[in-house]
Amino acid sequence: MSSKQPDQPIRFHSFPYSGHCHRVALLLSDLQLPHETINVDLANKAQKSEAFLAMNPFGQVPVIQDGDVTISDSLAILTYLSERYGAGRWAPRTPIEAAEIQRWFALAAGTLAFGPAAARASKLFNAPVDLPAAQARSLALFDVVDRHLAQRDYLARQSLTLADLAFYAYVARAPEGGVSLDPYSHIRSWLARVESMPRFVPMPEFPKR
Ligand SMILES: N[C@@H](CCC(=O)N[C@@H](CS)C(=O)NCC(=O)O)C(=O)O
Missing domain, CATH: 3.40.30.10 (Glutaredoxin)
Incomplete structure (x- = not known):
């Protein structure tokens, strides 16, 4: 606690x-x-x-x-x-860690939001989105993130940080936006690592219409 x-x-x-x-x-x-x-x-x-x-x-x-x-x-x-x-656990401990987390936060508010999150919003909620453009943006993002995660276990540091929490849901649910995670084995391993955090809570499935 x-x-x-x-x-x-x-x-x-x-x-x-x-x-x-x-x-x-x-x-x-x-x-x-x-x-x-x-x-x-x-x-x-x-x-x-x-x-x-x-x-x-x-x-x-x-x-x-x-x-x-x-x-x-x-x-x-x-x-x-x-x-x-969250001092001592979640708050960044060094300037480099703080900067790395900000880097992933910027991506979360930018490419992640306008890529996989937008594609999912289009498919699930009929959000007015250019779906092919959002899907293409997702693939470009995942190509880089998958290569990044080939070298390390987590996004910003070698342990779980806020960056992983910020990225998790829209990556995990990218298939709901028509973006398959099949080509991205390092991303899939990372998702499993995030899900193994002790008090992980899943995001509920959107009811199928
Ligand atoms: N930058 C905001 C974006 C939040 C956001 O997009 N919220 C959506 C739900 S995922 C929302 O409230 N949409 C309703 C609306 O815009 O009217 C954040 O990170 O909290």
């Missing part, structure tokens, strides 16, 4: 099939932080309600409320939770 604990359960505004939210779910679970998950009804635009926009004017999940602190954006939330509750 994390040495520091919140005074009251963290309120976690989430959507169960969101990889962005799953990143946060993984860290809350690993740190064993008491929390209450509030599922936001994205289909009915609850994220655009006045109350939600007061927490995140961009109208997106995830958002957390930790006492009087409100943080939105999955990568900002990972940073906050690791700095506040």
